[in-house]
Amino acid sequence: MIDESHDPRTNLLLAALPDAEWLRWQSQIEAVDMPLGQVLCESGRTLSHVYFPTTAIVSLLYVMENGASAEIAVVGNEGIVGISLFMGGESTTSRTVVQSAGQGFRLKAKVMKDEFDRAGPVLHLLLRYTQALITQMSQTAVCNRHHSLDQQLCRWLLLSLDRLQGDELNMTQELIANMLGVRREGVTESALNLQRAGLIRYARGHIKILDREGLEQRSCECYEVVREEYRRLLPSTPAR
Amino acid sequence: MIDESHDPRTNLLLAALPDAEWLRWQSQIEAVDMPLGQVLCESGRTLSHVYFPTTAIVSLLYVMENGASAEIAVVGNEGIVGISLFMGGESTTSRTVVQSAGQGFRLKAKVMKDEFDRAGPVLHLLLRYTQALITQMSQTAVCNRHHSLDQQLCRWLLLSLDRLQGDELNMTQELIANMLGVRREGVTESALNLQRAGLIRYARGHIKILDREGLEQRSCECYEVVREEYRRLLPSTPAR
DNA sequence: GCCGATACGTGCGTCAGCGCACAGACGCGG
DNA sequence: CCGCGTCTGTGCGCTGACGCACGTATCGGC
Structure with a gap:
């Protein structure tokens, strides 16, 4: 399942996992291509997976009623797409779309939730990432x-x-x-x-x-x- | 410590606490006046407490290098001020300031963290609130x-x-x-x-x-x- | 080597919001 | 009741971004 030429731990969150968790995840994680323009999740919909980009870049894009849009934040190999899954809301008001084609890995929603609910290092890692993402959103607003x-x-x-x-x-x-x-x-x-x-x-x-x-x-x-x-x-x- | 005329559970997060947690918190929680303009936390500083406004309103304000500012989000009796404490970052890039005078309650940082780390209903409640806050920030950016x-x-x-x-x-x-x-x-x-x-x-x-x-x-x-x-x-x- | 599609350049009138400067208007303390 | 500080109203020139329309350049495929 793991492609030699494509190391999951190019993603920095995956790289930061302690060995114990990494061992558990290895069998669950799945490599995916992320072509330009692919919509990982429509606004208001529930994600089936969380994504860990490695070479791709993903945008959180808000699309208004009149069709105008604005990027809220961007996620690359430093992060994870689908924080609403563990934050508890299941969905977001923004659309998730691939802004720069590349690759990544994904994990089933259920698996992610279970891992998060172990309340160990995974939880803390993801929450720190979420705070960084919040900073990016704030700064977008100001900018x-x-x-x-x-x-x-x-x-x-x-x-x-x-x-x-x-x-x-x-x-x-x-x-x-x-x-x-x-x-x-x-x-x-x-x-x-x-x-x-x-x-x-x-x-x-x-x-x-x-x-x-x-x-x-x-x-x-x-x-x-x-x-x-x-x-x-x-x-x-x-x-x- | 609890003022009769001022019910902590006017704050909706406090109101949503299960009885068990509420009993624990009651002795720890402290009523505070929140006068207009009070800065609860300067950008980049660590909070000493988290705040649960009841009648006050608090703004998360980003102040730029040149002095210009912009509100990122607003917190009232539906929320909590100081999410960075449990998110793990300890501080934020924004300033927290009382936008409308009123009252609220606060809890020592350490107590809050311990409660959060019990990984029970408190954690899930706070994370859901945080996601709502994220939505507000996103929408501010778009707006x-x-x-x-x-x-x-x-x-x-x-x-x-x-x-x-x-x-x-x-x-x-x-x-x-x-x-x-x-x-x-x-x-x-x-x-x-x-x-x-x-x-x-x-x-x-x-x-x-x-x-x-x-x-x-x-x-x-x-x-x-x-x-x-x-x-x-x-x-x-x-x-x- | 032509053609259509895609990507980029440009001009023009319009307008929201800015910076500045100053004028009333209300309200509180002495 | 006088005066000063605070809050609000207004005018004016400026600029960044908008909407629209059209021109030009480059690429890929047949």
């Missing part, structure tokens, strides 16, 4: 209120980058616009700014980061705050 | 992105109203502006709109709600979503 699109785009690129290996993203501006909850044209303009400044280069849905330092400079404080909080709360953070 | 100040003001008034008894608020427009993360003049204008429409009446920091129906109509969907989620996740919600 939406106060920062320019340029700054937000930087933050978003950096958050995505931290959850991938390498310095490239596959993302159309249209998609980014959906995530940020802004116009596609706005993203075009901001991306142009960044490109002109020599920070990124892109073409047809492929973005290459040229100057990460520069992006961090140009980003709002939100990125650093979130990153620092993940570092503080979790065993280790995605490689820079 | 900040997409909705007009008029709509947001309605949402904010309604959320506050749900956490108080009666139909009056004591709140200057300046304060509301800080919470919403907008200009004071903007609030003046929106408040005027609502007043002209006959929905509210106010003067010098005192707001009276005249037409709650109307406020709900004029509000964005965010209010209803949050309220519905609180209803779904928690034993009972603040009286309407």
Whole structure:
């Protein structure tokens, strides 16, 4: 069941499991492909599994009545998708969708709940992760209120980058616009700014980061705050 | 220690405790006054207590480097202040401040943690509350992105109203502006709109709600979503 | 090597919210 | 009842983002 070329413990939560739990989980865990755009869970629906992305990135996206949307938070190899399962609510008001194709692992809902209810290290690990996620959501709220699109785009690129290996993203501006909850044209303009400044280069849905330092400079404080909080709360953070 | 005229179980989480836990807590719980503007916990600091507001309202406020601020969520008699204590992070990136003066109860951090770690009904109750709070934060992010100040003001008034008894608020427009993360003049204008429409009446920091129906109509969907989620996740919600 | 689909660029009028500056208006203490 | 501080109203120029419309470039497939 476990593919050699694809180590579950690339996911940092899985990596942080004590040996005892890891042994139990190994037989239950299942590798999955996560293609771009896949909806893991529709808003208001109950999850069948929790997901541990390894190379994929997942967005928590709120879709409004009129169709407009906004990303609430993003989950990569540092986290888990489906916290509502152990938080007790079963469902969320947001949609869970794969923002960057890749792989991950999943665990049946029932198994996850049982593990959580052992009230041991798994519980504490997951709750600390949840708090980090809460910080990310808070910061998203603040950022939406106060920062320019340029700054937000930087933050978003950096958050995505931290959850991938390498310095490239596959993302159309249209998609980014959906995530940020802004116009596609706005993203075009901001991306142009960044490109002109020599920070990124892109073409047809492929973005290459040229100057990460520069992006961090140009980003709002939100990125650093979130990153620092993940570092503080979790065993280790995605490689820079 | 317990003041007759002030029933702890006005707080809905306390009210939802099973008898066994309630008996244990009764001797530990302490009544506190919560004056307007009191900072229960500064961002990044560790809480000494968790708070259960009864008649007070508390805001989770993020204050940026440049001094601008934005409310992340609001907690009243339906909730608890200090979730980071049991989530495991000890501190939050946001400041906790009393937005509407009133009373509440508190419990020492250590006691709270021990109770949580019993991994019984208290844990599940608090986690469900936390998920409701997460929904509120998400919705704040979305609302900040997409909705007009008029709509947001309605949402904010309604959320506050749900956490108080009666139909009056004591709140200057300046304060509301800080919470919403907008200009004071903007609030003046929106408040005027609502007043002209006959929905509210106010003067010098005192707001009276005249037409709650109307406020709900004029509000964005965010209010209803949050309220519905609180209803779904928690034993009972603040009286309407 | 052409064609359609997809991705990106640009221009233009509009508007909500910002920053600033200042003017009434109410209310409390001396 | 006078005066000062607080709260609220208003005007004005500015800017970032919006909605819409259309132009251009690049890719993949037949």
